[in-house]
Amino acid sequence: MVVDRIEVYLDGAAEPLAVLKEPPYRLNLDTKKLPDGEHTLRVVTHFRGGGQEIREIPFTVNNYPDILVLGLDEGGEVAGQVELRLAVGEPELPVEPIRFNPLWYVVASVVVLGGIWSYFALSPAAEKIVAEVAPPAQESQAHGATGAQPAANVDPALLEKGKAVYEAHCAACHQANGQGMPPAMPALAGNANLKDAQLILNIVKNGRGAMPPVGAAFSEEEVKAVATYIRNSFGNSFGPVE
Template sequence: MVVDRIEVYLDGASEPLAVLKEPPYRLNLDTRKIPDGEHVLRVVTHFRGGGEEIREIPFTVNNYPDVMVLGLDEGSEVAGTLELRLAVGEPELPVEPVRFNPIWYVVASVIVLGGIWAYFALSPAAETVVAQVAPPAQEAQAPKEGSSQAAAGVDQALMEKGKSIYEAHCAACHQANGQGMPPAFPALAGNPNLKDAQLILDTVKNGRGAMPAVGAAFTEEELKAVATYIRNSFGNSFGPVE
């Protein structure tokens, strides 16, 4: 059946709050203008050629405290301005996807990184990991940010690819200049332990201690690229990864 119009009534009112004639059928219900307490929303759907369908939705208005409730479920308490979506089973009506606020991605990232930092900063077990990966203090250098002193034979295209991967997945903890945030995140700058290419590959791919396996989904080429970049940047010059 084809819908002719939808009339929306509040409680026993004889005049509708709204008459909706075109999809998508929506109205804004400002519950701040409705007395607190029990109410009934009556939705009357009129079909072309005659016939109607009536649905009654009981609900409770409680504007104290001011709690926003989206949608209108049976028996729910609502407050503020509501946007109601009225669907009558017409297949051509589009279904809008739920939009996820991008701010929660930022919040999630902060929580994850904060948890990693807290582990390294507070856990005694982290001292072992730091001791194995961090360079001796006297050997650490402080190169200029972005500096690269790649050894001879290093593929510059691979270096550029590795730099992009490092900036996207590693720089948040180890810093753009490779100085890290000791003791939580060991410095990569001037780190003699990075001479061991397999150590870098295994650490990036499988994680180490509290470090997550950031490279678990990397291709072999991506692993090689980021390892090459780390071994030949920040004052390091250990050559290509074989």
């Protein structure tokens, strides 16, 4: 389905806070204008031809100023005299960047990816998405085991461009080998549903169910390239995308 517009409401307001009509769909929310406490953001997606999808996101605002302590890392080892600087942590207050151990970036990445996987794996929508997108296991394995090569009429340059787009935006969920992380992330390897080129183009651009519209900001060439790549990789050989 093609998105017609996205309306964003705050705390049950009758009038939308914003109406987004063109991708990329972005909204700057200034929480300093909101009272501290519980709030709800309601996102209503309208599709062309009718139909809509509603998502409500509760969140808490806390703009009460905190005290920043600069010069001493939590859990850090110190000796001798240490100069500390204290400041009220207003959002506009410039502070010196804090040096992080690179190991923490790795740990944070694992935690975030693990959280994403857990959310989709436990989401009630996951089973429905897998049923609609992923083929039966036996069919998938049989098709993927053929070791099929890309169709002869596929443009190698377009295939290579699609690979770059896939590795940058899709591989984190569907894996570099296209095996996905079932049941949350459907496998692309040997997926018979990839025969429908229009279905794949729509899913890449607009998302589906729990999958976000990762291709909303792609150029038409990038959308075509990544669709061509997944339809002709991982044992698939469904030919070019028209």
